[in-house]
Amino acid sequence: LAQIEAARANQAVQREKLQEYIAKNSARASTAKQAQSRQKMLSKMQPIAESYNDPTLSFGFPNPTELRPPLITLDMATVGYADVPILKRLNMRLDPDDRVALLGRNGNGKTTLARLLAAQLAPMDGAMASSNKMKVGYFTQYQVEELDPHDTPIEHMSHLMKGATPAAVRGQLGRFGFSGDKATTKVGKLSGGERARLALALITRDAPHMLILDEPTNHLDVDAREALVQALNAYTGAVVLVSHDRHMLELTADRLVLVDGGTAKEFDGSLDDYIAFVLKGDGGKGDAASKADKKAGKKAAADAKSNDAAMRKTLRELEEQTAKFTKECAAIDLAMSDPANAEPRFSRMSMGDLNKRRAEIQVKLDASEAKWLEASEALEGVAA
DSSP, rough: OOOHHHHHHHHHHHHHHHHHHHHTTOTTTTHHHHHHHHHHHHOOOOHHHHTTTTTTGOOOOOOOOOOSSOOOEHHHEEEETTEEEEEEEEEEEEEETTTTEEEEEESSSSSHHHHHHHHSSOEEEEEEOOOOOOEEEEEOOHHHHTOOOSOOOOHHHHHSSSSSOOOHHHHHHHHHHOOOOGGOOGGGSOOHHHHHHHHHHHHTTTOOSEEEEEEETOOHHHHHHHHHHHHHOOOOOOEEOOOHHHHHHHHOOEEEEEEETEEEEEEESSSHHHHHHHHHHSSSOOOOHHHHHHHHHHHHHHHHHHHHHHHHHHHHHHHHHHHHHHHHHHHHHHHHHGGGGOOOOHHHHHHHHHHHEEEEEEHHHHHHHHHHHHHHHHHHHHHH
């Protein structure tokens, strides 16, 4: 009962936030689309009593203690791998209540910027300042894949929450639907969505002030994605998102940052404007998709329009293809930044060969993402 009451209280806070956002942004052209999406979400919000019994829909991010702004400031910062800069002239400020989406083609440096904000990479030049009391929860697909299949959720959590009481360990797992027998089930027997929820539970165990989530919905079904959106909107800390899930970005992000041309800047527009920007070929050096690729993307979108199910199937296939290329890019980045932990296939390659291989994968990523954007735009048009 106590958990249900807490969930109801969080939902009430979320309702208030949604209503406030809708009131402030409905009249602004650049945010009207996001406001409409939040209005739809508000109308579809289920009472806690109806959804709480389904553990697959449990996401409960613990709220952090208050910190004075800013959490992070970047001043003409440069970041990259080894001696190769990826992003330069970075100027950014993140406050405790910011909700930021990092936009840009795969391979342009979104993950690199996320790793800088998570303090996994240090600036090569310029300055980065952050609160010394700040805690960051950083989610990537690697964390899902690296879970020990022979351990249980409670063993994973106990290992990281050293010194915590069993009740505290189970309490954190319970926030994410791992109670009873599910807490003692081997990870190898969990679904992809359950492993993703476990990874989110692990990175938020100490109530971080900022969540940095890199493609958090890849393993989640539609209902679980909606539950994640609701949990993020109820969370009181800062959020930085890297995602192809347009629905989630529209419902959670208040600021858009475009990573393009070797830097990152505020994007003054909506997600519709961003998609138009990319499809026009204005994406800078990252836009390596050929005319044939764009034609294929348009054909994929046109074919998908035959029915909603076919469109969603096309999107899922393109998401999987893009995720595959993104994973390989991330593996190359790891080989460049941390050779000792590189995958065997990359461990003996020179920095020049790694850069060449990354450029090849970049072209494939751009083509895949161009097709995804076309299909996504078609689906949005039908939904409207």
